[in-house]
Amino acid sequence: MALDEVKIGGLGASRRRVEDNRFIRGKGNYVDDIVLPGMLHMEILRSPLAHARIASIDVSGAWAVPGVRLVLTGEMMAARNLAWMPTLSYDTQAVLATDKVRFQGQEVACVIADDPYIAKDGCEAIVVEYEPLPPIVNPQQAMAVDAPLIRDDKVNQADNKIFDWEVGDKDGTDRAFAQADVVSEIEMHYPRSHPSPIEACGSIADFDRSTSKLTVYMTTQAPHIIRAAVSLVAEIPEHMIRIISPDLGGGFGNKVPVYPGYVMSILASILTERPVKWIEDKSGNLISTGFGRDVYLKGQVAMRNDGKILGVRMHTDSDHGAFFSDAQPSKFKIGLMHSAFACYDVPTAHLTATGVYTNKAPGGVAYRCSFRVTEAMFFQERMICAAADDLGMDQAEFRRVNLVRDDDFPKRTPFGFLTDSGQYEKCLDIGLEAIGYADFKQEQEEARKRGRLLGIGISTMTEPLGAGNSREYDILGIKMFDSAELRIHMTGKAILRTGAKTQGQGHETTWAQIVAHELGIPADDIVVEEGDTDTAPFGMGTYASRSTPVAGAAVAMVSRKIRAKARKIAAHLLEASEEDVEWELGRFYVRGAQDRGVSIQECAMAAYSNVPDGMEPGLENNAYYDPPNLTWPFACYIAKVEVDPETGVWDVLHMVAVDDCGVRINPMIVEGQIMGGLTEAYAMANMQFITFDEDGNCIGSNYMDYLLPTAWETPGFELHEVVTPCPHHPIGAKGIGECATVGGPAAFVNAVMDALKHTGVRNIDMPLLPDRVHDALTTGNDVSGMPPVKTEA
Amino acid sequence: MTLFEEVPVTTTREIPVRRVQMRVNGETRAANIEPRLLLAHLLRNGLQLTGTHTGCDTTNCGACTVLFDGQPVKSCTMFAVQADGHEITTVEGLATASELHPIQEGFKDEHGLQCGFCTPGMMLSAKALLEENPNPTEDEVRWALSGNLCRCTGYQNIVKAVLWAAEKMRGYTPASDDAADGGGEA
Numbered sequence A: 001m002a003l004d005e006v007k008i009g010g011l012g013a014s015r016r017r018v019e020d021n022r023f024i025r026g027k028g029n030y031v032d033d034i035v036l037p038g039m040l041h042m043e044i045l046r047s048p049l050a051h052a053r054i055a056s057i058d059v060s061g062a063w064a065v066p067g068v069r070l071v072l073t074g075e076m077m078a079a080r081n082l083a084w085m086p087t088l089s090y091d092t093q094a095v096l097a098t099d100k101v102r103f104q105g106q107e108v109a110c111v112i113a114d115d116p117y118i119a120k121d122g123c124e125a126i127v128v129e130y131e132p133l134p135p136i137v138n139p140q141q142a143m144a145v146d147a148p149l150i151r152d153d154k155v156n157q158a159d160n161k162i163f164d165w166e167v168g169d170k171d172g173t174d175r176a177f178a179q180a181d182v183v184s185e186i187e188m189h190y191p192r193s194h195p196s197p198i199e200a201c202g203s204i205a206d207f208d209r210s211t212s213k214l215t216v217y218m219t220t221q222a223p224h225i226i227r228a229a230v231s232l233v234a235e236i237p238e239h240m241i242r243i244i245s246p247d248l249g250g251g252f253g254n255k256v257p258v259y260p261g262y263v264m265s266i267l268a269s270i271l272t273e274r275p276v277k278w279i280e281d282k283s284g285n286l287i288s289t290g291f292g293r294d295v296y297l298k299g300q301v302a303m304r305n306d307g308k309i310l311g312v313r314m315h316t317d318s319d320h321g322a323f324f325s326d327a328q329p330s331k332f333k334i335g336l337m338h339s340a341f342a343c344y345d346v347p348t349a350h351l352t353a354t355g356v357y358t359n360k361a362p363g364g365v366a367y368r369c370s371f372r373v374t375e376a377m378f379f380q381e382r383m384i385c386a387a388a389d390d391l392g393m394d395q396a397e398f399r400r401v402n403l404v405r406d407d408d409f410p411k412r413t414p415f416g417f418l419t420d421s422g423q424y425e426k427c428l429d430i431g432l433e434a435i436g437y438a439d440f441k442q443e444q445e446e447a448r449k450r451g452r453l454l455g456i457g458i459s460t461m462t463e464p465l466g467a468g469n470s471r472e473y474d475i476l477g478i479k480m481f482d483s484a485e486l487r488i489h490m491t492g493k494a495i496l497r498t499g500a501k502t503q504g505q506g507h508e509t510t511w512a513q514i515v516a517h518e519l520g521i522p523a524d525d526i527v528v529e530e531g532d533t534d535t536a537p538f539g540m541g542t543y544a545s546r547s548t549p550v551a552g553a554a555v556a557m558v559s560r561k562i563r564a565k566a567r568k569i570a571a572h573l574l575e576a577s578e579e580d581v582e583w584e585l586g587r588f589y590v591r592g593a594q595d596r597g598v599s600i601q602e603c604a605m606a607a608y609s610n611v612p613d614g615m616e617p618g619l620e621n622n623a624y625y626d627p628p629n630l631t632w633p634f635a636c637y638i639a640k641v642e643v644d645p646e647t648g649v650w651d652v653l654h655m656v657a658v659d660d661c662g663v664r665i666n667p668m669i670v671e672g673q674i675m676g677g678l679t680e681a682y683a684m685a686n687m688q689f690i691t692f693d694e695d696g697n698c699i700g701s702n703y704m705d706y707l708l709p710t711a712w713e714t715p716g717f718e719l720h721e722v723v724t725p726c727p728h729h730p731i732g733a734k735g736i737g738e739c740a741t742v743g744g745p746a747a748f749v750n751a752v753m754d755a756l757k758h759t760g761v762r763n764i765d766m767p768l769l770p771d772r773v774h775d776a777l778t779t780g781n782d783v784s785g786m787p788p789v790k791t792e793a
Numbered sequence B: 001m002t003l004f005e006e007v008p009v010t011t012t013r014e015i016p017v018r019r020v021q022m023r024v025n026g027e028t029r030a031a032n033i034e035p036r037l038l039l040a041h042l043l044r045n046g047l048q049l050t051g052t053h054t055g056c057d058t059t060n061c062g063a064c065t066v067l068f069d070g071q072p073v074k075s076c077t078m079f080a081v082q083a084d085g086h087e088i089t090t091v092e093g094l095a096t097a098s099e100l101h102p103i104q105e106g107f108k109d110e111h112g113l114q115c116g117f118c119t120p121g122m123m124l125s126a127k128a129l130l131e132e133n134p135n136p137t138e139d140e141v142r143w144a145l146s147g148n149l150c151r152c153t154g155y156q157n158i159v160k161a162v163l164w165a166a167e168k169m170r171g172y173t174p175a176s177d178d179a180a181d182g183g184g185e186a
Helices: A074-079 A116-124 A170-178 A223-234 A260-272 A282-288 A373-391 A395-402 A424-435 A437-449 A507-519 A547-574 A600-609 A667-686 A739-755 A770-779 B039-046 B102-109 B119-132 B138-144 B156-169
Strands: A040-046 A052-058 A068-073 A084-086 A092-094 A107-113 A127-132 A161-168 A182-190 A202-208 A213-218 A241-244 A276-279 A295-303 A309-319 A349-356 A453-462 A482-488 A494-498 A526-530 A581-584 A587-590 A593-599 A620-625 A634-643 A650-660 A718-721 B018-024 B027-033 B065-068 B071-074 B087-089
Touching (some): A040 A282, A052 A107, A068 A074, A068 A116, A170 A295, A170 A349, A202 A260, A213 A223, A260 A276, A295 A373, A373 A395, A424 A437, A437 A634, A482 A600, A494 A507, A507 A526, A547 A581, A547 A587, A634 A739, A650 A667, A667 A739, B065 B119, B102 B156, B119 B138
Parallel strands (some): A040 A276, A309 A349
Antiparallel strands (some): A040 A107, A161 A349, A482 A494, A482 A620, A634 A650, B018 B027
16 A cells, blocks of 8 residues: 555655754753864954955054964965955955955954954954055045045956846837837845844854865855865865764845855864864944945836736846845846746846945855845836836736746747746736725725824745756856755665755755655654754755755755665566556555555565576665756735824735745745745835945944844735746755745835825935835835945035 | 863864853853853863764854854854853753753754754744743744744744644644654654
């Protein structure tokens, strides 16, 4: 008899998580929990200024503190050719500043001591003299003719521009606009935000002189990329580097890049020949590590009077900070911004993008996002909202007119991606029904008569998850595929390893479910291991919702290789020809004689004790998976809000999410991802952002200024599902981790704008802080979130 | 276990040490420490109770929450010397050798955690609530947890986990869907 798939923890089981067993006992193993014998501790001294020349650094005071073992400055790093390191976007980034500091919080020196308190004492005893330079805090200022040059370290860098980039069909789009009945225009800023996992970054470098081996425990979402990067930067052979990513206290893209702290801890371990631990504090994390967003949009939609979109123009100006260190596929300068409008039938579009340096922290990471798709979908849905309003058309109806239909797939998007599956209108209908859209207009009108401001905001989108295919997606030439290795032990138990790296997604639970689905081995009999480059097979890591689309597919494929070999063994055991052997979950049997069978466990035992003549013994394999396309989940998010006209405070009355991420491996975990994503969407719409004053001081350098929603503010969410299997993924799954963060913000903002529609206000930049909403209500003007620049007194 | 244990904690030469003694998870522990040592660091580095996490250093995130004479406090903003003579409970003190605390069971059953970093603090705040209020409303749970930040879950399942635990602690069997209780024994 075939096994009951849910009972063995296969596909579709809301299997409780394996990793929870240690986390609920406080037995997680995060990097700061690791203690090595003789370990020293490192602290970083950071620049208090955004832009300044370093006149002098006096470290003698630090050396005088008892217990200080080493002090590093830029000069010492330069002597070892380590003052600068390459970024993931073909730029360079300072490890320790030599010539000048280019953002507040930049690393200036570091102290290694017997304990972290002493290391901090050492940092305080360092005296740095700065000569301040004018700081640049936004792209307008950066591109001004007389703007001071931030990257004077680079030859051939005459201004603060990093790139001009374009994609799409300019001429075709111009023609579409010439034929339009109505052109809708809107400008906005997607503010800088920080992924801010509760655990900040950290590393323990342990260089063993006797073996020449460097082991680094590190908060990284992509250990194999880090191994390659460390090998290149530190000139240590790759086989002599072992990166171990232990339990991660969240990542959200923040733990993808290589940070100066990692490099310094490695050098410090080499110099002291002792393990060196660096644990970043929250402030260091917020002011110096990978942020997300910070993009300005000018958007135009050309339409016919009946609502049909004819073409779209977008121009973005993006603020990358002092170093271009975006973590994204190298081919695309502004990430996958051109995935915008993928869910709509838009005949033609054109995007131009300009990236600039400013005196702000570098980063541009994919914060719960596939490389700027968060901005792309937010801009798209804000443009759609404004376009519908400009036409005087209902928001839902306007989307219905333009959404790609179920029988249109595969469908080329206006910027050239290929979407392959979905039931967009069905998702929209479910969402509208759940929120009570039909009755809302009347409810809104009646409320308004009583002085209450209600609004509904819709956001519909499909986004490209699971980079990538190797034709198009690489980071610095490294193709973005993944692998899995599966070993079945003789008793039918197994260990699975992948090159992905869980940081809360629950891989230890769900990967085992995929194997259970493919082989019928109960998920409880399968151990999943990730994060150690000496044992895990190669992978590009976990970010951009790529684990299930890529590594998850590799897990299915390696299981199928195992099953193919097991089938041969089964034929041998059953004394039947292989063609006559049938498979049902967990066992092979002879066609026509279902009771004559052997279990997968019996095949495993035979692989080590009774293989047919000429067969290689054992039952293990690996698989590399290069996806043929991205996966395209669809989502419809609808928020209903009430704005308090007296204070500008807005509350979420009802939030509905309809997600189609294809086949759900573990529905409980999928729902957990969606609720977490919606909360980050709510955070960005409502309170969470990093801005700067005119001197380049970071506003948002700790959790007292950088506001994250608590259980008290966060609304409840109503979840619905639609399942359209991905046609090319082995088990039909699509990415899901980031959908709600990507599509959610526009639902909240569109809802508030709907509540304010009578005022004529078209846009308030996120976050929709009470004072911004109140300003808009009282003045009737749009509210910009662009950081202000210094004006001459 | 030992009734009294000397805990090694690094000190610098110039700062006079203070001797402290406290009950941690029911055991008496003592140490010579610098007055500036934070309670979180004594627990983590001195007593090797690494389930108490430090997240933000500014008393906002609550990852370092422990119970101080039964009340939740943020141990990253408290000097260890202030705990002299007091009773501390950390996440390691929640389960007995053979049994999980219902709050721990609830967090697993209701998927109240993802990366697990905020979980110990969340569970201790929840414990303090349920000891004072065995039958809280959803709003009361949300308010009681509002000093603990989570970036992964969106709180909805954390709230459900606490309500699940409350029900179990009141002697009922909380509802749970019939999906495979994977992950081996809890």
